[in-house]
Amino acid sequence: MNSPDAPADAAEAQPLHVFDLPQIYTKPSAETLLHTLAMFTSTPPSWESSDVDEPADAFNGQKHVKRARTRDQPRRIDPEGLTNYLTRIIASDLHWIGDENAKERVWEQASLRMSERSGRTGMAAISRSFQIPTSDGPVDVVLHEPALTADNLGLKTWASSYLLAKRLHSMAIPRDENGKTTILELGSGTGLVGIAAAAVIGTEVLLTDLPEISGNLQSNVVSNEEMVAMRGGYAQTGVLDWSDPGRLIVTQGWPHPKKFPLILATDSLYSPELPGLLVQTISTWLSRAASARVIIECPLREGFSAEIDDFRSQMSKLGLLIDSEGEETGYDDWGSSNSDSPQEVRCWCLQLNFLHLPTLAMADKNPSFVLQKPLEIKYEDRPVPELKSPNDVLVRVQWTGICGSDVHYWQHGRIGSFVLNAPMTLGHESSGTIHSIGSSVTTLQPGDIVAVEPGVPCRRCAPCKAGKYNLCPDMRFAATPPYDGTLCKYYAVPEDFCYKLPQGMSAEEGALVEPLAVGVHVTRQADVKPGDNVVVWGAGPVGLLCCAVAKAFGANEIVSVDMNEERLKFATSFAATQSWRPQKGETAQQSGERLAKDCGFEAAGGADVAIDATGAEPCIQTAIWALRKGGRYVQAGMGKDEIMFPIGAACGKELTIKGSFRYGGGDYKLAVDLVGSGKVDVKRLITGKVGFMEAEKAFEDVKAGKGIKTLIGGPE
Structure with a gap:
């Protein structure tokens, strides 16, 4: 039998067997047991057997080559019976050892050797x-x-x-x-x-x-x-x-x-x-x-x-x-x-980068049409927006329409309480191509053509939770101070505020989804039903699109009201069934009653629905008088804060009066569907298209009243 105290070279000649160890029945001393247990202490492994001469080769699929271990190893022992040996020491009361502290050390070391034999899961710190x-x-x-x-x-x-x-x-x-x-x-x-x-x-x-x-x-x-x-x-x-x-x-x-x-x-x-x-x-x-x-x-x-x-x-x-x-x-x-070797583990290694995406690597400049102050525009290279959320997408803008609000900011630097205090990129009626997407995006892919809804709500406030997110007090709306707009090359937006265009619908049409969504919301607010007689004041883009949506909703007669004969001609060729022009010198009541008579609504006492898309006081007053009793009125155009309003007529007719602000839940999607299905032909509103560097000239044309809708192409 080999002694545990035998020279190291003799011990290395062959593994010790459990019977070579001091047996409990022989009542070995605490010193002998501690010495024996120390011989089998396992140095915490750091898996030297997984060292390799050329680690990089493994990354190409080659298996690691074992190298001889260089650290001191514990005495080798045949594993058969070792667990039972350690268990007997732990279970013994060691009554022949008088020193209680020595007993505790023996039990502790035996427990440690047991945990080491159980792998890392059983070991102490x-x-x-x-x-x-x-x-x-x-x-x-x-x-x-x-x-x-x-x-x-x-x-x-x-x-x-x-x-x-x-x-x-x-x-x-x-x-x-x-x-x-x-x-x-x-x-x-x-x-x-x-x-x-x-x-x-x-x-x-x-x-x-x-x-x-x-x-x-x-x-x-x-x-x-x-x-x-x-x-x-x-x-x-x-x-x-x-x-x-x-x-x-x-x-x-x-x-x-x-x-x-x-x-x-x-x-x-x-x-x-x-x-x-x-x-x-x-x-x-x-x-x-x-x-x-x-x-x-x-x-x-x-x-x-x-x-x-x-x-x-x-x-x-x-x-x-x-x-x-x-x-x-x-x-x-x-x-x-049960061996001296740790367990083999196969691992998968992966390196990912942008090297195979040259188009993405090129997204390092963002040409933008920036309003510095009223009447002062600069073309600037701004940083490409980063995706701040895994649900965001980056859109490469293709077309942007000019809205009256854009022109107002350009001219005056403010609309109501929204004041330009720092340079701001203009534009909010845009379409484009998905350039890149966040990791959690599931409905869009790079290359998809989308219409961009430019107002992103907080999603947490009471209006948002009630489904009226257009009334969110923390709305981040493009080109409304202090938020930058979409007249740029790249624009970041949440996935659910981008709408993939259906087959056959162009990016130019996609840019007109924004004003069409306004028309959808207005018409929904008016609760237009099949067979209704509808009158719309204003034959600008929003008024025309209200006519188009009313037609899609099944309205019977649709009257477009404006002072401009050319616009009225276009309106009747586009969606209106009739046009009507106010006369100078009439009171609002006279004008409203004449409209009802001229358009065939006299028997019913007036129109079912009146929509004002102008914000002009005379139009608002006339609309109230043009409605039948129980009629519905929606204010779509922004005007002066205070006007003379025919409240007696409104009360006497028991009218339903509503405001309308931008667009809310489902409006954008419905606008896309109306265009995609052919029910609304927005292409006819496009009267001009210019390149990005001609954007300021396009603003001047819109201010001068030229055309109906001018589109600005995205930067090259």
Whole structure:
């Protein structure tokens, strides 16, 4: 029988058997038991068997080559019976040992050897060193790992982290013109990858994880701080929950960049919801520079291939394509093992970047038509908007119509309480092509032609929750101070405020969906029904489109009222069944009653519906008198704050009077459908199209009353 005290070279000749150990029935001393147990102490593994001479080869699908271990190893023992041996020591009362403290040490060491034989899951807290290759020799990253429980597995160092950390020195790293870069690591865990990146690359790295992980993560960063600093790097930690990716809390208030050119993540796709959460976090924090990239490494776990496929799909929607991909083999200590070798683990490694998307890389300038102050316009190159939410899309604007409000801001710098206090891009009637999409976008794809709804509500206030989001007090409406408009090359907007145009509907028609949606909302407010007689004051774009929507809704007679004979002729050829022109010298009552008689509504006592799209006091007054009892009146045009209003007539006829403001739920979609189905022909309203650099001349023409609708092309 070999003695436990035999020379090391003799012990190495063959493995010890459990019967070679001091047996409990012989009543060995505490010193003998402690010496025996110490011989089988396992140094915390850092999987040296997964070291490779050429780590980069594994990224191309080649398997890692084992290298001889270089660290001291415990005495080898035949595993048969060892667990029973340790169990007998733990279960024994050790009554022959008089020193109670010595007994406790024996039980403690036997329990530790038992936990070590059970793998990392059964071990207590440990600290271990991981050797990371660099261009000028290896460095050691020392990590502390608390004891593991089912709900803190992020406190373990995983094989995929070690594999990625060892490949960092061979990777091409995106850098700015000064040779600098800043890295964000997601789901850092114990911090191996982030700390290694700071040391190997000599750069700033922000390591992030959940609050319950960040304490140990910060401790590991501090433990390796001196080593990292000696290599020109800097590591900082932060708290980042992927379900709320915009809320990043940096531990010591480090002024991190708004976007990162390189994002790293390991072992991050182990449940169905994680691909979406990871992609939306990447979308929030990844720079849109052409050289920006994402590097992911994950174990190829059975049953999680769907998560990997989902991640690939969502990243492609974000505009990132696979640059390189492969598998490599490493080793882990997760479960128990009856051998000296840790368990083999296959990992999937993926690098994504913008290198295969030249059109996206070109999105670095955003020519814009900017109102500096009243009557002063400048063409400026402004920054390309970033997608602030995974649900946002970036639209390359193709056509923009000119609205009266745009002209008013250009002339006066204000409309009511909305005052121009800083330069603002004009325009809000636009269509375009989807250029890129956020990670959570599901209804749109790059290349889709869309109409852009330019007002985005808060979605939280009482009007929004009641379905009247057009009344949202926190509405962000394009080209309404202080928000920039759409007369630019690129415009960012939430997915659900872009409407894909149906087959056969052009982008020019898409630009007219905005004023048509106004007409839809007005006509809905008027509750126009089949058979109604409708009168619309004003034959400008909104008035004409109200006529068109009333016709689509089944109105019987539709009368267009205006002073301009040319516009009236167009109105009757477009959607109105009749036109009517006021006469000078008449009172509002006389005018209204004459209209009812001339248009055949006298027997009914007047029209069913009156819509004013002018905001002019005489038109409003006449409309009230032109309605029958119980009629419906909608104010669509903006006018003076105070006017003389025939309130007696309104009350005596018991009229329903409503205002109308922009458009609300379902109006934009219905406007698209009306054009797509051919029920409203908006093309006929387009009387001029100009290039982007001719936009100011187009504004002058609209101010002069030339044409009905002029479209401005998007910048080249």
